[in-house]
Amino acid sequence: MKKDLARYGISFTAMLLLWWLASITVDFVLSGPQSSILPNPVKAFSTLINHWGAIWPNFVRSAARLVISLIAAIFVGATAGLIIGFEEKISRFASPILYLIYPVPKIVFLPVILILFGLGDISRIIFIFLVAVFQVAISARDAAKNISPQWIKAVRSSGGNKLQIYRHVVIPATLPSVLSSARISIGMGIAALYLAELSYTNVGLGYYINNSWKVFAYSDVFAGILAFATLGLGLYVVVEALERGLCKWNYLDK
């Protein structure tokens, strides 16, 4: 744990140094008001702290949109994925559909979503959900396909029924994959969240950053980016803790 912290500290310092260097370079190369387009880290962090009162409501709204979408995506994606992976008959029909939709950039559905569900948060949540859900479903499907028949026989020969096979084998066997796909979906979700907050709203970190660009408030842009990073980091920490708590058998020191 201490070692982890030390490593995080080193990476964090290195990142700040690089950022600073980039900021100095930009300042040197560009001139006029544009020279402050990449503020140094101290400026960004101090803006984050000084403008926290203004950023906070945006942070909360973004966090709510993201967390609701991701929880729905993980829940729906994992459930669908493991049923598709485990039930041979369903798999034959559902797998091709999954692979057909998976690579399509979900942004193409945005106009349809907006028309069907309006310009409010429901549409944003559905959009982020769509971006994340397929990836979770495919991970769960692949994990469910690799379940050892021995585990199922063990439950069946002890009188276990279908539901018990899901509870005692399929769900725990796929949980590590689902949680690592949840981790990946945080990054995808934040990217989708930013896009979804660019229009038809006046609250959210995406809005805050975009609006700051428009008024040339560059240090506010970076304060917003830092807020996004904090949001992502917070969610990673939560998923990591879930992994350690729920998948103990994967974290044994042998």
Next chain:
Amino acid sequence: MIEISGLSVEYESDSTSEKVISGLNLSLNKGDSLGIIGPNGCGKTTLLHTIAGLHENYSGLLRVDTTEEKIALILQDIGLLPWKTIWKNATLGLDLGLQGNRDGVEDLLYELDLYSYRNSFPSQLSGGQKRKLGLARALAVDPEILLMDEPFVSLDEFTRESLQEKVLKLWQDRNLTMTLVTHDIEEVAFLGRNIAVLSQAPASVKTCIENKNMGTSGFRRSEEFYRVVKRTRKELP
């Protein structure tokens, strides 16, 4: 207790069907033990699974004088669940709704030297300990019939013999009806009061050998034991 007559089992895939057991006859009395020996791939696992009720597609007579809940099967590679602790693996049958008592499982884990590992996970056990856990899980539900599929395979000689002694003792103490499948000649001679030698696939019983003195003390070092081993070896296909 178990009566099998003219049993045939096939595996059907999309186009082909493969007969794995053909016209097999066996019978076993309550409290008795049966060792089944046969070459790899002859259908031993299939036979045990059919007795345990895991295969519905068979023809012929298969009569087992107990309910399915009272049959315990130790799978060929045990089938421990990696995400469950040793305790949760041992009590799997109980958690699935079978009868049995948890105090009994505790005693069983003590007896098999697994109690101090109850909060560990299967990946932290040695091969011999995993086999013992498979045994504990099977016995946790107080079975009347115990079916074992090559339970001591890939263990060193010392561990294997000590586990065989444990099984023998449990069989005697609990009045189990026991069936053991193996390709190890000394193992059937040690644990089978009746020995059935199977033919090559599709399996049927080639010979039955009686092994009356099995289970008597010092049997493994007796002349009789070696006679049975020799006799069995001669019958192998």
